[in-house]
Amino acid sequence: MSGELATWLGAATPNGSPAWLEAWRTSARERATALGVPGSKQEAWRYTNPRRLFEQAFDEGAAVLAAEALAPLLVEGLEADRVVLVNGRYAPEHGRLGALPEGVRIDSLARLLAEDPEAVRPHLGALADDPAALFPALNAAGGADGLVVLLAPGARLERPLELLHVTTGERPTLAQPRHLIVLGEGAEARLVERYVGAEPSIAHATNAVLEIDLAAEARLDHERIQHDSAESFHLSTLYLHQQARSRYQGLNIGLGGRWARTDINTRFAGPGAECVLHGLYLSGDGQLIDYHLDVDHAVPDCTSVELFKGILYGQGRAVFDGRVFVAQDAQRTDAAMSNRNLMLSERAEIDTKPQLEINADDVKCSHGTTVGQIDPQMLFYLRARGIPEASARRMLCLGFAEEIIGRLGDEALRAEIAALVGDRLEAAPLD
Amino acid sequence: MLSVTGLRANVGDKEILRGLDLRIGPGEVHAIMGPNGSGKSTLAHVLSGREGYAVTGGTASFEGRDLLALEPEERAQLGLFLAFQYPVELPGVNNTYFLKSALNSIRKARGEDELDAVSFMRLIKEKLKVLHLDDSLLKRAVNAGFSGGEKKRNEIFQMALLEPKLAILDETDSGLDIDALRVVSEGVNALRSPERSMIVVTHYQRLLDYIEPDFVHVLYKGRIIRSGGKELALELEQHGYGWITDEGAAA
Numbered sequence: 001m002s003g004e005l006a007t008w009l010g011a012a013t014p015n016g017s018p019a020w021l022e023a024w025r026t027s028a029r030e031r032a033t034a035l036g037v038p039g040s041k042q043e044a045w046r047y048t049n050p051r052r053l054f055e056q057a058f059d060e061g062a063a064v065l066a067a068e069a070l071a072p073l074l075v076e077g078l079e080a081d082r083v084v085l086v087n088g089r090y091a092p093e094h095g096r097l098g099a100l101p102e103g104v105r106i107d108s109l110a111r112l113l114a115e116d117p118e119a120v121r122p123h124l125g126a127l128a129d130d131p132a133a134l135f136p137a138l139n140a141a142g143g144a145d146g147l148v149v150l151l152a153p154g155a156r157l158e159r160p161l162e163l164l165h166v167t168t169g170e171r172p173t174l175a176q177p178r179h180l181i182v183l184g185e186g187a188e189a190r191l192v193e194r195y196v197g198a199e200p201s202i203a204h205a206t207n208a209v210l211e212i213d214l215a216a217e218a219r220l221d222h223e224r225i226q227h228d229s230a231e232s233f234h235l236s237t238l239y240l241h242q243q244a245r246s247r248y249q250g251l252n253i254g255l256g257g258r259w260a261r262t263d264i265n266t267r268f269a270g271p272g273a274e275c276v277l278h279g280l281y282l283s284g285d286g287q288l289i290d291y292h293l294d295v296d297h298a299v300p301d302c303t304s305v306e307l308f309k310g311i312l313y314g315q316g317r318a319v320f321d322g323r324v325f326v327a328q329d330a331q332r333t334d335a336a337m338s339n340r341n342l343m344l345s346e347r348a349e350i351d352t353k354p355q356l357e358i359n360a361d362d363v364k365c366s367h368g369t370t371v372g373q374i375d376p377q378m379l380f381y382l383r384a385r386g387i388p389e390a391s392a393r394r395m396l397c398l399g400f401a402e403e404i405i406g407r408l409g410d411e412a413l414r415a416e417i418a419a420l421v422g423d424r425l426e427a428a429p430l431d
Numbered sequence: 432m433l434s435v436t437g438l439r440a441n442v443g444d445k446e447i448l449r450g451l452d453l454r455i456g457p458g459e460v461h462a463i464m465g466p467n468g469s470g471k472s473t474l475a476h477v478l479s480g481r482e483g484y485a486v487t488g489g490t491a492s493f494e495g496r497d498l499l500a501l502e503p504e505e506r507a508q509l510g511l512f513l514a515f516q517y518p519v520e521l522p523g524v525n526n527t528y529f530l531k532s533a534l535n536s537i538r539k540a541r542g543e544d545e546l547d548a549v550s551f552m553r554l555i556k557e558k559l560k561v562l563h564l565d566d567s568l569l570k571r572a573v574n575a576g577f578s579g580g581e582k583k584r585n586e587i588f589q590m591a592l593l594e595p596k597l598a599i600l601d602e603t604d605s606g607l608d609i610d611a612l613r614v615v616s617e618g619v620n621a622l623r624s625p626e627r628s629m630i631v632v633t634h635y636q637r638l639l640d641y642i643e644p645d646f647v648h649v650l651y652k653g654r655i656i657r658s659g660g661k662e663l664a665l666e667l668e669q670h671g672y673g674w675i676t677d678e679g680a681a682a
Contacts, residue, residue, distance in 0.1 A: 386507035399523030
């Protein structure tokens, strides 16, 4: 078993690391080894068998990317500061950071662990505390770097921060970045996280972990765009912790990867907080896009919205596994979870399971799922105006997606995503 | 322009059109009237190519082409326009993008250049004025959340933009109050020209006070049982459909 996991568990911690870091990594390594490769009999893996991921050999990959290879991966017109990670490692030569305001720290996790470990010690692994989660444990054991954003109370990022993660290499590489986003009381930021692959035909793997801690009244707008190359494996696990009256707006766009699994675990720790999770995924031939949401209303008076929309074509598959948990004393919880799917093919498959688990009596909670096809009346309306059938179908799909795309924070990103979705649909088989 | 001969069509097992004949020349406005269930909307849908109707007999030629062999988009590109009785809401589909796609698809099919953004906007603002529609309409999703009157005006606005050779107005007056009816009718009348023909499908004579037809046909049980000038509509208004359907049923 540990043979399969060897690449993932990584090399030993560098000499001279603090003892606490050493202990944390060792414990993660032991936990991952004990958990082993999960089988599809386990509930969390009912829909997917990760075994094939561990049958593949990966290189660690060098953190090297030529400037001319980066250029085509950028979003034209996106006005943002930028941090680039290559194969999980911070690549400062590609970054574009202006002068940071007082109370703002944006840095490489590896660098901080080497030079100022106490700055990250309270946050590293503080939220990623699920003992049964294999991939976060592998990330803790084998990951070496990532992005750290620390905002002091009241601090504010003037411009959005783009975190661009690139996997690259002639052979499959494994990247395991860990990002820590910590906003002090009343701090505000917008983070645009993008995952892309430099080579379309190589099966790179990414196993990212994010730990996001929002203090009281902090506010984070977080756009996550997964556009890894078609053959790749993408795993990402997000842990979000929200104190009183904080606001988190997350927007998840899932386009790429052969298998892309995203786990989002959110927990309210103070009343009056709000968490909005929107998502859009597109899954075509040979693809599996897999979302798992776990929203924990542990305290009263919090609001959460979960709306994920999917477009499936060819033999595409997707999973939406969402759970809202309302604790016994979490009165006046307001939660609405829904998952809507547009199936363009009879061969496509969606497994959708939105669940509510309510233990309080004074709550407003709803959940729902729809799985449907393109409305023939809508299609006829467009065709009756002279629009050819294939274009009309694309327009309706983009119309379906617009509810999510329209929420992206700026026009450059909206145009980029609409174009990516449009291009994919244009190439999609009609059946 | 349009020549329909012996047209028969079914919905499921039920025969709705039972040998319908209709000839429309350039610039003519024909009203098609008839009681509920007589086949008025079916005729509009069969001519525009909607799915769900099986043509079992007869022919329809438009501009010298076999209309019934064409896809709906090909009919539109050839110059046929259906103003829907119930315009469909398209959430998330931006109106401007939709209008531009429609206009450019039709222009392209006709071998004309696609309009650039500036010329398109100039054209569209000009047409909006005719229908007393606000610019804000362009930013909205197609028909989404529109009132009944807005939807109908939007249909005629699209007709003004696409400049069809033959427009079929399917119960355009239904659900309109008197002010909206006047605006819509003025829009339609502004589009009358010696080259543009229209089929006005309506249950009531009221619309024909505003859009004056050259010919009136009474459709009953899937056939045209009486044709005449505009005075036929007035007679129907006075005597009701029973006046001729009894004759038609007897014939």
